[in-house]
Amino acid sequence: MTATAPGVDKPRKVKRGGSVIGNAGLYVAIAIAALLFLVPFYLIIRNALMTDPEITGESWKWVPTDIRWGNITEPFHDVTVDFGRSMWNSTVVAVLMTLGTLLVCSLAGYGLARIPYRHANKVFYAVLATLMVPTAVTFVPSFVLVSSLGWVDSYRGLIIPGLFSGFTCFLFRQYFLGFPKELEEAARVDGLGYWGAYWRVVVPNSLNFFAAIATITFISGWNAFLWPLVIGQDPSAWTVQVALSSYMTNQTVNYHLIFMATAISILPLVFVFLFLQRWLVQGVAQTGIKG
Known part of the structure; x- marks a missing residue:
């Protein structure tokens, strides 16, 4: 023993x-x-x-x-709907909306997180307050404004109203609050200002988070339906989601055409998700949001 x-x-x-x-x-x-x-x-x-x-x-x-x-080729040969044009419109809208949202919201989030300003918290609370306003409340005023500017049936009307997102701005602020200040301080020692530190130091070291936000924004822009339906009144301005809805009418429903057009329309989303999926979880985990 x-x-x-x-x-x-x-x-x-x-x-x-x-x-x-x-x-x-x-x-x-x-x-x-x-x-x-x-x-x-x-x-x-x-x-x-x-x-x-x-x-x-x-x-x-x-x-x-x-x-x-x-x-497979039938949607592109349909004389009633220019499916190829709608795919191109959705690509332009989704890509430009993604790039614009990344620029606008990242700058807003960086300013709220790093630039000292006595009213910064008030501005941040005002941004958060926009998340509590239902989209239906701002839909009609936004349409009246876009219509008065002559942006109906144009890319400007489809893209510009959706460039700013309060939630995306919140995510960028939370991320930049956790970004190492030492890197920015070293940049300021080298003579860079806030813009230089943001563009030459913060952005190159935050590509994972930017890729995650880009994925979410691109999918949201591609799947948008109600706003493109109202703004794109002419068939030449239809996005792919509006084009898909046109295949189903009160008189006829072409089932195989709807499903084939749907399969083609989701291919860009699948490619984007497969290419950026490994950054998606990493980026969300880096927001600084704690349960």
């Missing part, structure tokens, strides 16, 4: 059975969640490559009986 020195705890045996069962349950839950997440994409692709009778038929088919690859 071996004696144990007083005051020394005996080594505990690790029970691996519970951890194995717990891990197996976790993997099963993740697999089920992943399948549920992929179901809408499966339905979109399945219906996009079918005919309308197969989609609306009584018998369920997991895969099309005869895959209609010709459906």
Whole structure:
């Protein structure tokens, strides 16, 4: 027998059975969640490559009986809707809105976090107050203003009203509050002002966070529907979401065309998300928001 020195705890045996069962349950839950997440994409692709009778038929088919690859080009040949033009409009709107929002909100957040000003907190509270105002309240005044400026059916009317976001400004302020001040102080020693420190020091060292905000903003701009529907009154100014809604009317519903156009319209979002996904979680984690 071996004696144990007083005051020394005996080594505990690790029970691996519970951890194995717990891990197996976790993997099963993740697999089920992943399948549920992929179901809408499966339905979109399945219906996009079918005919309308197969989609609306009584018998369920997991895969099309005869895959209609010709459906891929059909949205671009539709004479009633210029789908290619709408894709281009959505690309321009989403890209410019993303770049503009990053510039405007990052400068606002940096100013509120770093530039000493006795009314800075009041301005910050005013920005937060905008988050409590429902979008429906400002929708009509915004439309009247845009219409009076002659921006209807133009990129200016689609982009400029959405450049500033109170929530994005809040996220940038929270991030810059946690940014190391030593780097900015070193920049000021070299003779840089607030703008120089922001552009040459802060931005290059914050690309992860900028990429995360860019991903969220791009997806939001691409999926916008109500504002482009009101501003883009002419078909040449339609975005892709407005074009998709035009395929469903009171008289006819072209199911396979709707699903194929939807599949094509989500491809840019998938590419953007896959390219920037590793920065998305990192950027949100760096906002400084604590539970």
